[in-house]
Amino acid sequence: MAQKVFIDGEAGTTGLQIRDRLIGRKDIELIQIDPARRKDADARREAFAAADVAILCLPDAAAKEAVALAEGLPVRFIDASTAHRVDPAWVFGFAELAPGARDAIAGAKLVSNPGCYSTGAISLLAPLVKAGLVAPDEALSINAVSGYTGGGKELIGEYERGEAPAAFVYALAQKHKHVPEIMKYSGLSAQPVFAPSVGNFAQGMAVQIPLHLNGTRNLPNLRDALASHYEGSRFIAVTDAPARVVPTALNDTNRLEISVHGDAGNGCAVLVAVLDNLGKGASGAAVQNLNIMLGADEGAGL
Ligand SMILES: NC(=O)C1=CN([C@@H]2O[C@H](COP(=O)(O)OP(=O)(O)OC[C@H]3O[C@@H](n4cnc5c(N)ncnc54)[C@H](OP(=O)(O)O)[C@@H]3O)[C@@H](O)[C@H]2O)C=CC1
Numbered sequence: 001m002a003q004k005v006f007i008d009g010e011a012g013t014t015g016l017q018i019r020d021r022l023i024g025r026k027d028i029e030l031i032q033i034d035p036a037r038r039k040d041a042d043a044r045r046e047a048f049a050a051a052d053v054a055i056l057c058l059p060d061a062a063a064k065e066a067v068a069l070a071e072g073l074p075v076r077f078i079d080a081s082t083a084h085r086v087d088p089a090w091v092f093g094f095a096e097l098a099p100g101a102r103d104a105i106a107g108a109k110l111v112s113n114p115g116c117y118s119t120g121a122i123s124l125l126a127p128l129v130k131a132g133l134v135a136p137d138e139a140l141s142i143n144a145v146s147g148y149t150g151g152g153k154e155l156i157g158e159y160e161r162g163e164a165p166a167a168f169v170y171a172l173a174q175k176h177k178h179v180p181e182i183m184k185y186s187g188l189s190a191q192p193v194f195a196p197s198v199g200n201f202a203q204g205m206a207v208q209i210p211l212h213l214n215g216t217r218n219l220p221n222l223r224d225a226l227a228s229h230y231e232g233s234r235f236i237a238v239t240d241a242p243a244r245v246v247p248t249a250l251n252d253t254n255r256l257e258i259s260v261h262g263d264a265g266n267g268c269a270v271l272v273a274v275l276d277n278l279g280k281g282a283s284g285a286a287v288q289n290l291n292i293m294l295g296a297d298e299g300a301g302l
């Protein structure tokens with residue numbers, strides 16, 4: 001029998017992309033509510049009551065409200081917002097993070113989808129902290145460039161109307177919403193300096209972490225630690241270092257590619273993760289988590 005899935009916030013950027021990935025699947029029946037009633041509490045509670053899994057593609061406050069509305073119902077949640085990512089009652093939906101992560105997602109009632117920048121940063125840092133090549137209290141910095149769809153409907157509107165600049169750097173006050181989850185799931189005790197930016201392209205991103213080489217780490221052992229962590233992974237791979245890293249290279253896929261750049265002679269390196277902010281950074285990851293929760297093929301629809 002088909003599993004019933006309700007996408008709350010279906011008309012938004014993330015919701016629409018999830019819908020596109022699920023539509024036509026025979027093992028899934030999408031529950032929809034009248035668009036005019038999409039913010040109506042009664043209509044949403046009815047949808048939660050009918051669903052096996054609800055995927056929340058909403059602002060944080062509305063995601064919290066959704067969970068409260070469904071209190072007492074057996075529905076399982078995947079939350080694409082930031083609202084529950086460091087909440088210990090929720091399982092962090094990053095199947096490739098560590099052994100056991102996939103099983104935890106499979107058995108969870110509450111799964112929180114990682115943020116897009118976080119997916120890139122954690123994919124680089126968590127294996128290296130675990131391998132002892134990055135110290136938890138190391139002074140790190142993370143730079144990133146994202147397509148403008150990461151900013152949701154509002155930023156998309158600015159770009160589509162031609163009102164936004166070709167590129168901008170932002171969130172330099174060091175309070176970006178992804179920092180707590182990056183620290184928690186990478187295993188960092190010191191806050192990394194984070195400098196994200198947006199360019200005039202719709203989707204895709206590159207997350208970069210500059211590192212100095214030292215007596216413990218060199219280019220081969222950084223690469224080996226990452227390659228061995230992701231060995232056999234369906235969606236994450238370590239590649240050769242391209243001369244130009246193109247943020248849009250993995251658009252419309254659920255893939256993430258890591259490359260290790262640098263020069264042993266001058267002791268400087270840069271780790272890079274490329275992903276689609278709307279793919280592995282949001283909707284693709286949500287569908288991957290849904291597949292794991294339903295016991296379906298993990299790559300179905302991806
Ligand atoms: N864009 C991205 O790259 C990523 C986004 N996310 C997260 O996913 C969530 C959704 O983001 P995104 O899709 O970009 O946002 P959008 O602004 O594109 O879409 C949000 C949708 O939620 C609807 N909505 C708002 N409040 C309510 C409510 N109370 N009840 C029901 N529906 C409501 C909105 O309706 P209306 O149109 O009427 O406002 C809109 O359709 C956010 O938490 C975001 O942080 C996560 C990863 C990546």
Ligand SMILES: CC(=O)N[C@@H](CCC(=O)OP(=O)(O)O)C(=O)O
Nearest residue numbers: 081082114115116146150151198
């Ligand atoms: C370009 C842009 O504005 N990006 C967003 C993050 C997008 C995102 O994916 O954030 P969540 O996963 O937490 O929803 C920002 O910096 O706030």
